[in-house]
Amino acid sequence: MVYDDNAAIALNADIRPETPLRQIWMNDFWGVPLGTNESHKSFRPLTTLTFRANYAVSGLDTLGYHVTNTLLHAIVRLRHFPCH
Numbered sequence: 001m002v003y004d005d006n007a008a009i010a011l012n013a014d015i016r017p018e019t020p021l022r023q024i025w026m027n028d029f030w031g032v033p034l035g036t037n038e039s040h041k042s043f044r045p046l047t048t049l050t051f052r053a054n055y056a057v058s059g060l061d062t063l064g065y066h067v068t069n070t071l072l073h074a075i076v077r078l079r080h081f082p083c084h
Contacts, residue, residue, distance in 0.1 A: 015052040
């Protein structure tokens with residue numbers, strides 16, 4: 001993990017299965033409560049959900065995150081720019 005991955009993934013309790021799913025809707029991208037001064041107010045619940053799914057499958061193994069991101073990118077790319 002590099003740069004902000006530690007804060008967004010490795011240290012973010014919201015991606016752990018023992019954390020109630022509703023926390024994703026109450027916290028920012030970094031797992032900090034949105035109503036606090038410490039929050040960056042960067043609300044990205046879909047991204048946090050993908051991190052949570054990745055963690056459920058492969059823990060903190062970075063290969064799973066890279067594969068998922070590549071697949072999601074390919075799906076979006078093909079949907080918006082279909083090959084002819």
